[in-house]
Amino acid sequence: MLLSWLRNFFTGRTHQTKIDSVVSDVAVLLSGVVQGSGIVPTMFFTFINELIGILEEFNITVKLFADDAKMYLKIVHDVDIVQLQAAVTFLVGSAGEWQLGVSIEKCCVLSIGHHVTNPHITIDNCMLPTVLQICDLRVVVCDNLSPSAHINETVAKAHKCSSHACLCHLC
Numbered sequence: 001m002l003l004s005w006l007r008n009f010f011t012g013r014t015h016q017t018k019i020d021s022v023v024s025d026v027a028v029l030l031s032g033v034v035q036g037s038g039i040v041p042t043m044f045f046t047f048i049n050e051l052i053g054i055l056e057e058f059n060i061t062v063k064l065f066a067d068d069a070k071m072y073l074k075i076v077h078d079v080d081i082v083q084l085q086a087a088v089t090f091l092v093g094s095a096g097e098w099q100l101g102v103s104i105e106k107c108c109v110l111s112i113g114h115h116v117t118n119p120h121i122t123i124d125n126c127m128l129p130t131v132l133q134i135c136d137l138r139v140v141v142c143d144n145l146s147p148s149a150h151i152n153e154t155v156a157k158a159h160k161c162s163s164h165a166c167l168c169h170l171c
Contacts, residue, residue, distance in 0.1 A: 009039070030099075041066070051094060058087040065137065075111075081119045092123055110134050112143055 013029040044067065051069075055062045060083075061072040069091065073084045095102050104123050109130045111119065121128045133142040133149050140150035 006043075010043075047098070051091070054094075055087050055091065058083055058090070060084070060087045070136070075119060081121075084119060085121055088121055088123060104128075108134060110141065110143060112145060 014026045015029050016026055017024040045064070048064070052062045052064070055071065059073065063070040063072070071084070071087060071091070073080060073087070075081055075084070092102050102123060104126055107123060107128050109119055109121050109128050110133070111130065118130055131143075133140055135141075135153075140153050142149050
């Protein structure tokens with residue numbers, strides 16, 4: 001009964017776009033789910049659950065949050081960089097098979113700790129930038145794990161918000 005309900009929920013979906021008073025033709029959706037539906041996060045994680053296990057075979061640690069994936073690997077030797085690149089390539093290939101996009105512009109490499117080499121990781125022949133800090137879930141993370149950049153960013157946002165009536169985000 002549950003399988004039948006899920007099949008009915010995900011099949012036969014259509015979409016229209018409205019801009020001002022103009023409505024597009026009806027288009028049949030071949031993939032995707034209804035935005036805002038309570039079942040969407042559960043179905044997404046069910047959909048990509050096996051990805052974590054497969055990436056662990058590359059000795060990669062994966063953390064998922066909503067539709068974001070973070071991949072971690074301790075790099076000691078050049079072979080570790082090759083392993084990380086293989087995992088990234090697999091992830092991008094799997095996303096393509098599942099008709100999911102990878103936002104290359106949101107991807108980067110952050111080396112934490114003492115790093116002898118700069119891992120050159122690519123997606124579709126595009127070199128990912130190596131950064132000294134990133135903002136992840138509104139927390140600024142630096143390559144040396146110092147909280148200073150996060151504190152400075154938070155204080156700057158607070159000062160900006162106190163001088164303007166606005167809704168502020170930390171990143």
